[in-house]
Structure formats: C-alpha cells, structure tokens
Amino acid sequence: MLNLFHRTAVATAVGTAGLLLLTACGGVGGNDDAGKGSDGEVASLTTPAADGGSASASADPDAGRPQIRLDSTNEEVDRMYQAWEACLKEHGAQEKYKRKPNDPSVLACKGKEPLNPPELDPSKNPDYSDDVREMVKCMKGHGIKALVYQGNWALETGDEMNRPHYDEYELQCQVKAFGGDK
Template sequence: MLNLFTRAAVFTSVGTVGLVVLTACGGGGTGGDADKDLQGEVASLTTPAAGGGSASPSADPDAGRPQIRLDSTQDEINRLFEAWTACLEEHGAEKKYKTDPNSPGVKACKGKEPLDPPELDPAKNPDYDDDVRIMVKCMNEHGIKSVVMEEGWGLEDGAGLNAPGYTESLTTCQVKAFGGDE
C-alpha cells in the first residue's frame, strides 16, 4: 500500500488531470454557426443597486475560480496551477504559506486557485463510492494496480505512477468512472 505522502501525490495527480480538461474547453470563437447566431448580440452588465450595494452578491466562495474537468489533460491542469502559483509569487507568498488561508498571497490569489472536478468530491457526488470501485476496476484493467481505500482510491504501490500509459489511463478511467460512462 502507498504511504500517506505517496497517496497525496496520487490524489494531487488525479485532481491535476481534471484541471487540464477545464482549460481545453475554454477559448475564443470558432467562426462556426454558433458565432453567426450571436452576431449583433450585445453583452449586458448588471449594475449595482441604488445605494452602492451589489445587485446580486455571490454566496459561493468558489464562484469564478477555474474548474478542472474530468477530461482535462495534464498540460491544461499544469497551466491552471502555474497561473495560480505565479499569482502567489507575485503577492509574495512563499511555498510554505501556499496552504495557509490567512496568508495575504493566498487570500489575494484565491480566485485563481483551481477547483477539482466536483465529481471527485464525495460531498457533491452521491455515487462517489460506486464511482471509486469503477475507477479501480478500470485502472487495474489498464495494468495500473489500484485499490479502494478508506477515502477514495489509490495505487497499490508508487511504481504505478511510472507505469507506461499511466496519465492516459488515469484520464480515461476517471471520465469512465466519475463521468457516468461505464
């Protein structure tokens, strides 16, 4: 079984894969039919209510943060984390303070910190336990020895991280298991 630090690396890798997907789906116009349908449309902004208050304050502290998707590539995830890390560095946050929520750098960059896919959060995914079992089965079918653990899934040992096709298998299995495509 993996030790605590190796498991953390695996879970970070899983979250990172999801982050990459989000980045791939963003982008500008394609010049296709959807763009033609929007020609002549004007975007509108909500203006503050009288008295200077916000017209619709957001109760969600994660609103606007970049969202990693299940099918994000590792490059996409890396770009999202690099943007967040660059912000932390610009605001003087040292590595040891990146996880300290009271650090001024962390507070200033909270809106750039990538969110893991909601499907990977047991509190947001009612099928999480079943999805974990599908994930482990899929990874094992791809030759990456994986096990169900108390809090999710993990690799049988650290060697799985270096197995040929690990990243591709991780993405494929994550989409299959947590995306509902079994």
C-alpha cells in the first residue's frame, strides 16, 4: 500500500536521478540566494547576555528552507528536491542512503532541504486523523481505491496511481482534506 509520503519519495527519487545532472546547487527551488549577495548562511539572533555582553542564539533551524505547500505540484516538489540533491552532490555527498545527519554536505545544504507541509505532520496537525478520513473519502469520490492504513491514508494498490487524472485528484483532495475550512 502506498501513502502520500511513499509516493512522493518514489517520485522524488526517480525525478532526482534523471535530472540531477541538469541542476546546479542554486537556481532552482523556492529559496534561491544565488546572485543576491547572500552567502547562504543561516541567520542568527544576537541577544544581550546576562553579563551585559551579547550572546548569539540560533534562529529557527527551519527558517529559510523551501516549504512544500499542500497545493504544490509534483513538479514543484521535484524542483525543490533537485536543488537540494544538487547542492549535496556539489558538497561531496555520498550515495543518498549512506548519508548521516552530521555529514558535512548535509550540514552545508540544510537550508535547501524542503520542509513537508505542516498539515501533513500528525504532531503539528491536531485534526490529522479527521483529515486522513476526509482524504480517503475524497479519493474514493473520484473512483480511486484509498483507505486508512496505520493512521495514514493509503492506496489499495500502486496501480491506482495510473488512473487518469490521479495527480490532479490527489492534489485536490489533499488541499480539501488537510487545508479545508476547519
């Protein structure tokens, strides 16, 4: 059974493999700093220290990272991941399955790693369970065999992704279910 995260991961891996050679570290994706005089560093806040000096406190570690929206198309998501993958490669990253979180290339490109929509994170969305059920209902309304599986939505078979207009319906249902009026 495939859920959105698995489908996105598969699509991203396939798309990234094919287009990685065509992409440069900057220039694609939502947060391109190229040509703007930015050195790509994460901003930090300076706050007064107890001794009267100043202490540097890190800003939100996710600030400035490309944000995937509920209504982002597969092509938009692929471009964001391609930019991140190209940056990793430029910084000497090894094969994707061998990367460690403290790998220098991962740290150097952290600001380009896309963030998933917060609405799709059960820890950030208090209505997640209801939204999952709404997603399944919407997909079934378009004739796509979907179900709730281990707290997430899933497809009965991978063949469901081959149905005409699947991507269009998935995007519509995702926006309706997870981003609808609550």
